[in-house]
Amino acid sequence: MFGRLPLDEQLDGLRSALSQNEILTDVMARAATLDLPGWYVTAGCLFQTVWNVVTGRP
Incomplete structure (x- = not known):
């Protein structure tokens, strides 16, 4: 569970997840x-x- 990890590891997980959305990264x-x-x-x-x-959807 991410919520129990140290903050830097939580942020790494969030960055990793967000980087999988090509449209979002392009907009950013x-x-x-x-x-x-x-x-x-x-x-x-x-x-x-x-x-x-998390749910394996595109």
Whole structure:
């Protein structure tokens, strides 16, 4: 269970899961180049990506 791991290991697991979503990583990379003063990714795309990885869905 990730929640019982040290924070750095939890973050590694989250990064690993999120990196499997090519669309999300592309959006993040493009958004970073726009130099916007305050942008963020909503929890839905992060949650759904992790859920898909955990359940083996595309």
